[in-house]
Amino acid sequence: MSAADGGAPTLSVRNLETHFFTRDGVAKAVDGVSFYIGKGEIMGLVGESGSGKSVTGFSVIGLVDPPGEVVGGEVLFNGENLLAAGEERMRQLRGNRVAMIFQDPMMTLNPVLRVDTQMIETVLAHDKSVSKDEARQRARDALGQVGIPSPDERLKAYPHQFSGGMRQRVAIAIALLNKPDLIIADEPTTALDVTIQGQILYEAQKLCRETGTALIWITHDLAVVAGLADRICVMYAGRVVEQGKLDDVLDHPVHPYTVGLLGSVPGHNTRGQRLFQIPGMTPSLLKLPRGCSFQERCPRADAACGADPEITQPVPDRNVRCFHPHLEEAAE
Amino acid sequence: MTVFIIRRLMQSILVVFVMSFLVFGGVNLVGDPVEMMVSDEADQEERERVIRSMGLDKPWYAQYGIFVANALQGDLGKSFVYGEQALGIIVQRMPATFELALAALLMAIVIGIPLGVFAGLKPEARTSKVIMTGSILGFSLPTFWVGLMFIMVFAVVLGWLPSTGRGETVQLMGIDVSFLTFDGLSHLLLPAVNLALFKISLVIRLARAGTREIVHQDYIKFARAKGLSQERVILVHLMKNIMIPVVTVLGLEFGGLIAFSVVTETVFAWPGMGKLIIDSIQSLDRPVIVAYLMIIVLVFVVINLVVDVLYSILDPRVRLQDVKG
Secondary structure (H helix, E strand, O other), X not given: OOHHHXXXXXXXXXXXXXXXXXXXXXXXXXXXXXXXXXXXXXXXXXXXXXXXXXXXXXHHHOOOOOOEEEEEEEEEEOOEEHHHOOHHHHHHHEOOOEXXXXXXXXXXXXXXXXXXXXXXXXXXXXXXXXXXXXXXXXXXXXXXXXXXXXXXXXXXXXXXXXXXXXXXXXXXXXXXXXXXXXXXXXXXXXXXXXXXXXXXXXXXXXXXXXXXXXXXXEEOOHHHHHOOOOEEEEEEXXXXXXXXXXXXXXHOOOOHHHHHHHHOOOOHHHOOOOOOOOOOOOOXXXXXXXXXXXXXXXXXXXXXXXXXXXXXXXXXXXXXXOOOOOHHHHHO | OHHHHHHHHHHHHHHHHHHHHHHHHHHHHOOOHHHHHOOOOOOHHHHHHHHHHOOOXXXXXXXXXXXXXXXHOOOOOEOOOXXXXXXXXXXXXXXXXXXXXXXXXXXXXXXXXXXHHHHHHOOOOHHHHHHHHHHHHHHHOOHHHHHHHHHHHHHHHOOOOOOOOOOOOEEEOOEEEOOOOHHHHHHHHHHHHHHHHHHHHHHHXXXXXXXXXXXXXXXXXXXXXXXXXHHHHHHHHHHHHHHHHHHHHHHHHHHHHHHOOHHXXXXXXXXXXXXXXXHHHHOXXXXXXXXXXHHHHHHHHHHHHHHHHHHHHHOOOOOOOOOOO
């Protein structure tokens, strides 16, 4: 299922660095992020607000807005380095081989254009040989695929005639139109209520299994990732602090941040008790401490944390950036 | 939509009626046309004869009643000065003003929108700063002065373009128009630019503000994420959104172009309604003033209706329904 099982990964990101050149200094929103994702695989990219997870997604697809800029690393998509690709090549890939779904479904569809216009143009932008009728056909099929009833009628509607959940389905349908190899979903269910969220997660999972599309699911909601992903990447202050197979990481987190994060999820057996919380706040990207950026909030930090932690593999198939990983629990 | 239009038409009739009362009343308060019409040497008998012939011997409400009764039959009274139907005189001048206003409107759209969108997309570029500075000039330079400068430079010094009149006209569907002949077009150019300058600046600012706001919307980013070409993102996704405020404002401004093209028409001796109204006010030619204002009211009512309909075409979220109560 993953690249480790054989076959080249769909996407391999190495040492990606995206910096924002603000008036107050350089914010390293993405600072040496590496991960890979195989065919049909779902990867959960988890982190707090401002941890750089969305910027990572936009960096891959080449849509980082100024003052942000990708300054280093490699994004290998089916073996092609996207950071070296020109604007026209990126345009050809976007919406075609790599699609993206945004967070707020109320804002992603153009309010003054009909749904069919917005879908058909996505097909025609990548394949001029398709007739308008064929493109409409494909749009209709895609709407049906994501579970929108009476797609023929809905094609003629405007976005404001859809509910939030339905709009997100339309956005997902648009992402699916050209049967991409990779979909980057940037918190697509955050703005939706829980039942709709469940339906969309189910559809997303089914689609990846059926079509072999790789999926990066960006979220801050561990519960979502737990029910969806194959692997998980935990980001903190622009860095991936821990990544591995989903079950392994959730059962035996190794990085103190992941441990804290999982510890702060409320559950049945914590009822009535005070919830655990990670002390302190996410540091500003402009004023990160030297060395490990989590040290100020970390119960295990000591003098060694003043140096930059390298990526290590303290347990098999797990990448961790920490000098003092929780190996006791993992070894159980 | 049909219900909306019918309802609006009925409201419009009310507006026209109220305006007729205000206009008629207002005109009766300013000046005494008799003083202008009758020479100083005329005796009392002569004066009374003139007053009777103009219907000024009756009380104001009787005058208004007669005016309304006649107006309903399409008769807005005879001009004191020309002795002809006031409506006829105005309608005769109308095509010239409409042509000028339309030309100015067209320029505002064709020049203003591309410049504004450019300035909005690249706010830091030098060209954008030049455009924005230019628009401030367009806003603040007085129309009459710019008109005089145009005449100075292009008519007097360079001698490229004529400075007065409409030039050669041809009939288009029974209306005299200038823009179909080369001579007419050359006469139209200077006054149209003069009149358009303010509107171009206005459209530039509106289009720029709209662009700067819309370009950061998620749906523009999403359109790019779909792999659409830059041209399609700008010309379709962005343009259609910025056109909403532009159409609203231009609709209202178009009424203004027609009603207040007075200055430009005076400077360039353009034989339109604006020049007529100035002359009529000076000679206290009440029927012409009233008829002119009534026509302007109608023009505004029609334009507002057209803008509302256009608005609903541009923005599907707008439904043409009246809010009740």
